[in-house]
Amino acid sequence: MDERAALSLLEGELEAAGDDAAVVDDLVITTDMLHERTDFPTGTTRYTAGWRAVGASLSDVAAMGADATAAVAAYAAPEFDRDELLAFVRGARDVCDRVDATYVGGDLDGHSEFTVSTTAVGRSDDPVRRSGAEPGDLLCVTGTLGRSAVGLELFERSARKDTESDEDASGVERANELFRFEPRVEAGAALAPHATAMMDSSDGLARSLHQLAEASDCGFAVDSEAVPVAEALSELADDEGADAEPLERAITFGEDFELVVTLPESALETVRAAIDVDLSAIGSVTEPVEGITLNGEKLPDRGYTHGT
Amino acid sequence: MDERAALSLLEGELEAAGDDAAVVDDLVITTDMLHERTDFPTGTTRYTAGWRAVGASLSDVAAMGADATAAVAAYAAPEFDRDELLAFVRGARDVCDRVDATYVGGDLDGHSEFTVSTTAVGRSDDPVRRSGAEPGDLLCVTGTLGRSAVGLELFERSARKDTESDEDASGVERANELFRFEPRVEAGAALAPHATAMMDSSDGLARSLHQLAEASDCGFAVDSEAVPVAEALSELADDEGADAEPLERAITFGEDFELVVTLPESALETVRAAIDVDLSAIGSVTEPVEGITLNGEKLPDRGYTHGT
Numbered sequence: 240m241d242e243r244a245a246l247s248l249l250e251g252e253l254e255a256a257g258d259d260a261a262v263v264d265d266l267v268i269t270t271d272m273l274h275e276r277t278d279f280p281t282g283t284t285r286y287t288a289g290w291r292a293v294g295a296s297l298s299d300v301a302a303m304g305a306d307a308t309a310a311v312a313a314y315a316a317p318e319f320d321r322d323e324l325l326a327f328v329r330g331a332r333d334v335c336d337r338v339d340a341t342y343v344g345g346d347l348d349g350h351s352e353f354t355v356s357t358t359a360v361g362r363s364d365d366p367v368r369r370s371g372a373e374p375g376d377l378l379c380v381t382g383t384l385g386r387s388a389v390g391l392e393l394f395e396r397s398a399r400k401d402t403e404s405d406e407d408a409s410g411v412e413r414a415n416e417l418f419r420f421e422p423r424v425e426a427g428a429a430l431a432p433h434a435t436a437m438m439d440s441s442d443g444l445a446r447s448l449h450q451l452a453e454a455s456d457c458g459f460a461v462d463s464e465a466v467p468v469a470e471a472l473s474e475l476a477d478d479e480g481a482d483a484e485p486l487e488r489a490i491t492f493g494e495d496f497e498l499v500v501t502l503p504e505s506a507l508e509t510v511r512a513a514i515d516v517d518l519s520a521i522g523s524v525t526e527p528v529e530g531i532t533l534n535g536e537k538l539p540d541r542g543y544t545h546g547t
Numbered sequence: 548m549d550e551r552a553a554l555s556l557l558e559g560e561l562e563a564a565g566d567d568a569a570v571v572d573d574l575v576i577t578t579d580m581l582h583e584r585t586d587f588p589t590g591t592t593r594y595t596a597g598w599r600a601v602g603a604s605l606s607d608v609a610a611m612g613a614d615a616t617a618a619v620a621a622y623a624a625p626e627f628d629r630d631e632l633l634a635f636v637r638g639a640r641d642v643c644d645r646v647d648a649t650y651v652g653g654d655l656d657g658h659s660e661f662t663v664s665t666t667a668v669g670r671s672d673d674p675v676r677r678s679g680a681e682p683g684d685l686l687c688v689t690g691t692l693g694r695s696a697v698g699l700e701l702f703e704r705s706a707r708k709d710t711e712s713d714e715d716a717s718g719v720e721r722a723n724e725l726f727r728f729e730p731r732v733e734a735g736a737a738l739a740p741h742a743t744a745m746m747d748s749s750d751g752l753a754r755s756l757h758q759l760a761e762a763s764d765c766g767f768a769v770d771s772e773a774v775p776v777a778e779a780l781s782e783l784a785d786d787e788g789a790d791a792e793p794l795e796r797a798i799t800f801g802e803d804f805e806l807v808v809t810l811p812e813s814a815l816e817t818v819r820a821a822i823d824v825d826l827s828a829i830g831s832v833t834e835p836v837e838g839i840t841l842n843g844e845k846l847p848d849r850g851y852t853h854g855t
Contacts, residue, residue, distance in 0.1 A: 242655050245627035252636050253652040261651030263617040270666055272621035272656040309571040313580035313664045319553035328560050343569030344561040346664075347550050348580040356621045356654075356664030358578055 257454075258368055259302035259438050260361070267361040269299035275353040280394035282411040283418060285323040288355065289330025290419045295441065296359035297338055297422035298496040302439040303368075304431025305361035307340035307424045312357045315350030327355075330419075338424035361424075365431065369454035372436035372501040376524040378459055379500050379507070381423050381516050384444060385472030385485065387494035390417035392475060417471060421516070423498045429513040430498065433506035435524075443493030443542030448531050451499065458529040461522035461538065466490065490533070491542045565762075566676055567610035567746050568669070575669040577607035583661040588702035590719040591726060593631040596663065597638025598727045603749065604667035605646055605730035606804040610747040611676075612739025613669035615648035615732045620665045623658030635663075638727075646732035669732075673739065677762035680744035680809040684832040686767055687808050687815070689731050689824050692752060693780030693793065695802035698725035700783060725779060729824070731806045737821040738806065741814035743832075751801030751850030756839050759807065766837040769830035769846065774798065798841070799850045 240248070250257040260269035273279065273292050283291075293310045300307045312331055314324070328344070335342040340359070348354075393414035397407040423439075430437060436455050440447050444466070448459050468489040476485045501524050502510065511518050531538045548556070558565040568577035581587065581600050591599075601618045608615045620639055622632070636652070643650035648667070656662075701722035705715040731747075738745060744763050748755050752774070756767045776797040784793045809832050810818065819826050839846045 240627045240629055240632075242627065242657060245629075245632055245655050248629060248632065249636060249652055249655075252633065253640075253650070261617070261619070261649075263649045263651060266616055266668065268617055268619055268651060268666075268668060270619040270621050270653040270664070272623055272654050272658075272662075272664055274623075274656065274658065277657075308574060309569070309576055311569070311576055311578040311666060313578050315580055315582075315662070319548045319550065321548055321553075321556060324548075324553055324556065325560065328557060332561075341569075341571045342561070343571060343576060344557055345578045346580050347553050347557075348582065349550065349585075350580075350582060350662070351659065354580075354623070354658070354662065356578070356580055358576075358619055358666035360574065360576060360668055 259299040262366050265362050265364055267300055267303045267305040267363055267366055268358065269296050270356065270358040271295050272354065272356040279353065280391055281398045282394045282414060284415050285326040286330040287415045287418050289327035290334040292355040292357045293331040293342065294334045294420055294422050295496065296357040297334065297340060297424060298439045298441065300359045300361035301422050301424040301427035302437055302498060303363055303366040304427045304434060304437060305363035305366055306428055307338045307359060307361045309341045309343050310335055310357060310359040311343055311345040312355055313346040313348060315348040315354040317351060319347060334422065338422050367431050367434045367437040369436050369438050369451050372451060372455035372457045372524045374457060374524050374526050376435050376501040377504050377507060377520045378461065378522040378524060379502065379518050379520050380467065381426050381498045381518055383467040383469040384440065384489035384495050384497060385469035385492065386417045386420065388488045388492035389469065389471040389475050390414040420496045422496060423516065426514045426516050427498055430500055430510055433502045433510055435501045437498055437500040440495050440497045440499050441493055444490045444499065445538055446540055446542035447499045449540040452531055456527050458525035458527050459522055459531045460525050461533045463534050465519055465521040467517065467519045493542050567607040570674050573670050573672055575608055575611045575613040575671055575674055576666065577604050578664065578666040579603050580662065580664040588699060589706045590702045590722060592723050593634040594638040595723040595726050597635035598642040600663040600665045601639040601650065602642045602728055602730050603804065604665040605642065605648060605732060606747045606749065608667045608669035609730050609732040609735035610745055610806060611671055611674040612735045612742060612745060613671035613674055614736055615646045615667060615669045617649045617651050618643055618665060618667040619651055619653040620663055621654040621656060623656040623662040625659060627655060642730065646730050675739050675742045675745040677744050677746050677759050680759060680763035680765045680832045682765060682832050682834050684743050684809040685812050685815060685828045686769065686830040686832060687810065687826050687828050688775065689734050689806045689826055691775040691777040692748065692797035692803050692805060693777035693800065694725045694728065696796045696800035697777065697779040697783050698722040728804045730804060731824065734822045734824050735806055738808055738818055741810045741818055743809045745806055745808040748803050748805045748807050749801055752798045752807065753846055754848060754850035755807045757848040760839055764835050766833035766835050767830055767839045768833050769841045771842050773827055773829040775825065775827040801850050
């Protein structure tokens with residue numbers, strides 16, 4: 240059974256499962272496990288790994304419209320190097336500081352592969368689920384899409400080369416920067432009173448829309464010109480070696496941890512005024528029979544699948 | 548750097564670290580990572596693994612004197628077998644049910660070794676730390692010590708044999724039972740208003756006492772006759788093949804997840820009347836200069852070290 244089939248199996252077993260985070264009373268809680276082979280390309284610093292792993296869980300808290308309270312991480316590696324460990328902790332702490340959460344440390348475990356398991360906890364009296372989108376609502380996304388796609392491409396370019404040049408070193412540094420995203424906790428909390436459905440884009444916009452559509456029993460009509468493609472992705476496409484069209488990658492790659500949200504059009508300006516990040520209206524919620532379309536064409540359920 | 552040195556390093560970095568669980572406002576949070584090679588001997592069912600892994604985190608919540616709210620687990624394995632996954636979830640859910648916590652599921656990850664990372668969250672307005680023991684307080688322990696030592700011995704006996712006999716099968720079943728412990732959440736909450744210091748015995752009684760002594764700046768005088776040795780451990784010692792004296796193993800083996808607690812003698816009967824598990828008074832808190840003694844002899848800091 241693959242990971243998606245296994246997750247579906249468990250959703251049937253567990254009442255609280257099936258959203259970005261589980262809700263128990265006013266508590267929101269979510270956990271993720273990441274490991275070197277699939278989640279931390281060669282060149283990823285431990286500082287970036289700490290930031291990104293803990294950030295991924297904070298993003299799930301953000302996607303519920305909750306305030307982030309605290310995060311923990313279990314850090315597993317073949318050996319515990321002092322500098323690596325401290326760098327990891329500082330990355331984890333810095334991303335928590337950005338969203339006013341406390342990083343409280345966690346557990347250490349000897350392990351053949353560098354593996355991180357993170358949990359974040361938040362609070363909300365009225366969490367936003369994936370299931371409330373209504374035909375006529377606007378479909379919006381925070382920030383830009385494609386940063387992680389560019390980061391991965393830069394990591395891979397550097398890894399393909401035999402010797403390290405100055406240009407590679409700056410590419411790796413840039414890749415690390417791109418991998419350190421801002422969890423949208425503040426935006427999520429500002430969106431919460433208005434949002435009808437919300438999730439994060441960790442599996443890519445296309446897959447997120449399919450998941451929202453299933454949970455809300457709706458369709459989506461997306462306008463490609465409104466999709467906020469990361470500048471870095473367009474720049475990369477101008478370089479040699481880029482192998483996919485920016486829009487395509489922005490829509491399918493994922494791992495950007497932006498919020499994908501539906502809300503009544505009347506609330507858009509109120510929310511925009513309350514948050515520091517761009518909120519792009521990229522389309523609208525439609526009746527389920529209309530399916531999920533990009534410029535009127537069917538948008539398939541494809542994207543980045545975690546851990547494969 | 549070994550795991551203990553690394554943990555000490557991190558305690559210096561992280562204000563909330565250094566107790567069984569971290570405290571953020573009224574929230575108590577703790578995480579553990581366990582994996583097959585060191586934590587789940589051959590013969591451990593996935594039901595027992597789910598129970599034990601989640602139970603270990605709930606025990607840390609209990610050790611703070613907090614109510615347990617919820618637990619999550621990340622489940623990593625080379626493949627996702629439907630029956631194994633469901634058994635794991637049922638074990639996790641059953642141990643949560645025992646302590647009135649909600650098991651909310653978690654994450655799945657493809658991984659070369661079966662690995663589980665669990666987080667439990669609880670609430671307390673006045674958590675009990677490791678640091679408040681006062682000379683003159685009683686030293687107590689819940690339940691009995693040595694169940695896990697017997698469980699491991701039974702797993703190992705069965706694994707050493709080439710063919711499986713009926714006797715082995717019942718030994719493995721008994722070992723699984725012994726590995727499914729009761730997290731002492733109810734007892735921890737009843738102890739909380741009276742306890743001066745508390746932790747769980749996951750690293751063994753001897754090591755726990757050294758940790759409490761360091762945190763509280765005190766000594767301990769333990770009376771071996773009062774130490775509640777698990778009946779199964781005494782029975783095992785009567786069999787062929789037992790290779791250590793029951794008391795020695797009860798004190799050093801660990802992984803029993805009982806509470807080790809100090810409290811004024813005046814509170815003992817009140818607490819005993821409020822809880823369903825035995826609370827044995829095994830000694831007293833002394834001045835730090837007196838050190839940690841068993842029947843007047845120095846008790847060294849030795850025991851089971853996780854993950855090695």
